[in-house]
Amino acid sequence: MTKEKRGAVELIAVTKHYGEAVAVDGVNLKVAAGSYCCLLGPSGCGKTSTLRIIAGHESVTEGDVLIANKNVTLRHPSLRGTALMFQNYALFPHLSCEDNVAFGLKMRGVPKAERRAQALEMLRLVQMDAYKDRRPDQLSGGQQQRVALARALITKPEVLLLDEPLSALDPFLRVKMRAELKRIHRELGLTFIHVTHSQEEAMALADLVVVMNGGRVEQTGSPWEVFNRPKTEFVARFIGGHNVMSGRVTRVEMANTLLTAGEYQFIVPHVNAPAGSEVFFSVRADRVSMGLEAADPGSSNALSATVRAVEYQGTQVRIGLECQEADEFSIVVSDREFSERPVSIGDRITAKWEVGDAHCVGPYQTQESGNPNHTQFNQEVLHV
Template sequence: MIVGRGHIELAGVCKSFDGGTLAVDGVNLKIPDGAYCCFLGPSGCGKTTILRMIAGHEEPTDGEILIGGENVVGLPPIARRTAMMFQSYALFPHLNVRDNIAFALRVRGLSRAARRDAAEAMIEKVRLGELADRLPAQLSGGQQQRVALARAAITEPRVLLLDEPLSALDEQLRVQMRQELRRMQRELGITFVHVTHTQLEAIALADVVVVMEKGRIKQAGAAREVYAAPTDRYVAEFLGGQNVLSGRVQTVNGSKMRVAALDASEIEVPLSAGRRVAAGERIDVAVRRDDIELVRPGTPLPADVTALASRVCAVEYQGSFVKVMLDAAGGTEFVAYVPERRFFENPVDVGEVVLATWRVERARLLS
C-alpha cells in the first residue's frame, strides 16, 4: 500500500509510566496524509502523551508508530521529520522575528544566506513582513503564535504537532487564530496533529476528531460525524450539544420502539439499522439540543413528534439562541437551544411547565 509522507498510523500503542500508570491503552488509529487531526479529551486522558510519542519525545511501551509507512519508534524527532509547537511558544526573547524563525535552520548548519532566504519566504506565508525586525516582547499573543508556527514549519516537517496552541489566548483572538491555523495547514499541505480540551476548537478545525477517555479512543471520525452522531454516552455528553436520556425498552415495533424514561414518560425512538434490542433492555438515547422545540401542554402534536413534560429551571441568553435548561425525565438535565427570534416571540419563564418536543427520527440510539 502506498501512503503519503505525512500518513500516520498508531498500531496497538501503549504507554506506561513508573509505578504502573497506564497513560495510553492499546490505541489504533490512522491519520491521512495532509489531514488536520484534533485529539480531544479531558486532562489526563492520554492525548498529550500520544502527541509526544508521535514527536519522539516519549517512546511507547508497546506498539508501533508509523509515519509515511515507516516505523519511527526509537528514532529522534529530526529523523522522523516532525516538528512540535509548544503551548508556551518558547520564543527567544533576544532574537527578532526573522532570527527566531530561522533558528532551527541555523542548528541544522545551513548557510546564513540560505537561512535568510527560507525565513523571508516563511515570513510572507504567515504575514509577518512588517514585524520581521521586532522582538517577541513587541508582538501580540497572536503574532507570537504565528512566529512559533513559522519556526516549526520552516524545517519542512511531514507532521506538525501542536500542544494546546490556543489555550493562552482570549476568545476573540482564539477564533482568529483558528482560522489562521487552518489557512496555514492548507497552504503548507502537511499533516497537523493538534491536542485540545476545547470541544468547539476541535470541531471547528479538524478533518479528523479523536475523542479520548482514560487512555483509550472512544470515537474517531469527521468532525460532523462525531458531533452529530456520537456512538456512546461519554462522547455525546463530552462534546455537548446533545441531551442523553436513559430508559427501558417497553415495546419494539419494526423500525421503532417505545421507551420508558426515568419518570415513566414514554418516548418513541427509531431503531438503528442492524441494531437489535429486546423489551426490558436498558438503553441510552441522544437528542440534539437544537432539535428540541418547546410548546405549552395541551398543544396538538403531529404523529412523528415525541415529547417530555418538563419544568424550566433556567434561561440563558446566548446571542443567536437562548439556552433553556429543563428538569425532565425524573430529574435528568435536559437542554433546548431555541433560536433567539423564536424564543422571544413566545418566551417561557423559570418554573413554567412545558413540553420538550422533537421529531422521532432525530433521536439516536447509543451503544
Template sequence: MKIDTGRKTVGANRTTPSSATDIQQALAQAAAGVSLRSVTKKYGSVTAVENITLDIPAGKYCCLLGPSGCGKTTVLRMIAGHEDISSGDVLIGDKRVNDLPAAKRNTSMMFQSYALFPHKTIWENIEFGLKMQNVPDAERRVRVGEILEMIGLTHTADRKPTQLSGGQQQRIALARALVTRPQVLMLDEPLSALDENLRVRMRTELRKIQKQFGLTFIQVTHHVEEAFSLSDMVVVMTHGRLDQVATPDQLYDRPGSQFVAKFMGDNNIFSGKVKNAVSDGELDVVQLEVEGFGVLYCRGYSSPVGTEAACSVRPDLLLVEAYNPDVPVTSTLSGNQIVARITAVEMTGYVTRVSLMAEATGQELLYKVRTNDWNRNSLSEGQLVVLSWSKDDCVFLPH
C-alpha cells in the first residue's frame, strides 16, 4: 500500500521500518523518572503549589488527581517547562531541568483539546515535532509510518483532523507525542472532551499503549474512576499540596484523610474525637467517640486522645438487616452497629444504591449491594434497619 503525504510517495518505496519490538524498546529505553524537590509556585501573593516533594518512577503511569484549582495542572506544566517554578527543583531522570526550556526537556504534552493543526494532514501533524527537532527527512518518513501503523490509522495519513472521529483524533495526538520518543509523556485531561462510552474505550487504549511502550505517563484528571483504571500510582492534591500518594488499591481501601475519603465519593464518614487506641498489629484499633452514636471502632494510625478525627466505611462493606426493637443495638470491639431508616432505593443496573438516614442524628448514609441480592430481601423504603460493619473495614481518618 502507498501513502501520499502530499509531498512524496512513501510505502513500498520508503525505508523498511523497524519491528514493533524495536520501537517499543526504543521508547522504553527513553523512559525516565520525574522528581520534584520542595517545589513551590507563586503568582504574586497567591501560592498555587506549595512545597511539593514527589518521586514518579520511570515507566509508571501516574495520575494527578484532585478538584479544580488544586494545583495539579500547574505541577504538570512545571514538569513540562511551560511554567517556571518559584523555588525547589525539578529533575527528569537525574538531570535538573529548572533552567531548561520546554523544547530541551525531552518530554511531550498531549493537551485536552489535542491541539492538532486543522490545515495540516494527519501525516504532517505527526511529523511536526520531528521537524522541530531537525530529524532528517528519511528518518521522519520511517518513524511517522511506524507510529501510524502501530495505532492502526495508516489509512488516515492524507486526511485532515476534521475528517476523523474524536477517538481517532485522540490517537493521532498521542502518536504525535510518542513519535519524538520522549522520556516522559504528559497528558492534560485528555479524555474530558469525549462522551462516556468513548472515554471508557480510550482510557483502555491509553493504558494499553503505556504498558506496550513502557513509557512514563503523567496525567491530570479530576475523575476518580479514570485515575483508578489507568494508573500505577495516584497523587491526590488539595489546595496546592499533596494529600496522599498511593496505589489505586491503597487509596480505595485506606483513604488517608477526610478530604480523600470524601473526594473518593460515597464513603460513609463519621466525625468525632479520639477516646482511646490500642496497638494491634500494623494498625491500631481506635475508639472514636461520635455524638449520637457513642463509640465507633476503626483501624488506623491513631492520634492523641481528645483529637478531633473521623472514620469512614465504604457503602459496599455494610450489612443491613431489619430492626428488631427487642434486640439491643450497640457497637463493640467486634463490630459497629447503628439504626437507620431507608429513605430511597435506586436500582442502577448491577448495583442498587440504598439511601438511609441515621435515626440518632439524621446523618445521610449510603449502602450499595448487588441488585440480585437486594431483590432477595424483604426490606423496603421507609423501614427501620440496623447497619453493621467490622472495625477492620472502618478506616480511621486523622484529619
C-alpha cells in the first residue's frame, strides 16, 4: 500500500440523543488528513459514541459528518471510506488468520488468489505472516490484535477508527503495541482516530488529543499543549500530574496577578480578572519542590501540608499531601532526591513552586506570551 495522506474528518455540531440522555452534545471537531487523533476521556464521556458516529454505526440526532470534504452523514458504513477496529477484535474463531484478514475482500467479490495475496501483504505489515494458518484461539491477545488491525486495513480505508484497542493487553505488551501502531501509521499515512481513557496512551500516540467530558469537547491540541496548558479544571485534573487550587484576586499587575486563599497568597501569570473574582490555577506535581522547614509568614507560592501517602514508582516517588487549599495535592520527586530527603506519613512539609509554573484555567486563563519568564512581585506586594 503506497503512503499517501488522505481522509480529513470534520464533525459539525454533532449531537446524539439516546432517549432523554445526551451522549454527544454539539461536538465540533476537525481532524487533519494523515494525523493520529486520540479521543480521550472517562467512561461515559461520549468518545465511543463519537467514534461510532464517524463510522456510521450510530446515526446523528443533529449535525453533519464530513470525510475528505464529503458529507457522509447519511451514508452506509461501507461507503464512508472508514474501517473500525473493535475493542474485542471480533475475529471469526473458525477461520485462519489469513481467512480472517481476507474476509472483507471476499464479501466484495475479490477473486481468491488476489484476496489471499493482499491478506498476506497485510499480515506482513503487522508482522503476523508466519502465523497465517493459525486460528484466533491459537494466538495471544497481542497477536489477535495485530490480525484485527490487518483485517481493518485490507479494505484500504481513508480513516482507521480504533475503539480502545490496547485496553485488554498487559502493560508490557501495551507499550510494545503502541510502538507498532505508530510505525504502521507512519508507513501508511492514513488518518487514525483512536478512543482511549488512558492519558499515557494518548500522550504517546497522538499528534492531536481531544479531551471529552459529558458529551462535549473540553480541549483539543497537541499532547504538549493539553498537558502543559490545560484550559479547564477538568482537563487539568483528568490529564493527571496537576495540582488544582484557587484564590481570589487581590491585585493585578502587568505580568502577574496576586491571589489570596485564607492565610496564603499565590502569584500567577497575568489574567484579565476583576478584583475579588475566584481564579483557578494548576501546577504540575513535578514542578513543586519540597521543603522540610515551615513556610515563612507572608511568603508566596508556598503552603504547609501533611504527608498522607508515599508511593514508590521506580524512577520517581509521588508524595500525596493533605491541605485545605486543594482536594488533592501531590509532589513528584526523583528516587535519588527522595533517598536524600525522605519523608514519612504524618510529616509536616512545605510545598513550593515558581510563578512561571502556575497556569490559570477556567474562565480566567493565563495570557500566553512569547516570554516564559515572569517577573516577580516586589516585596511591598508580597506582604499586602
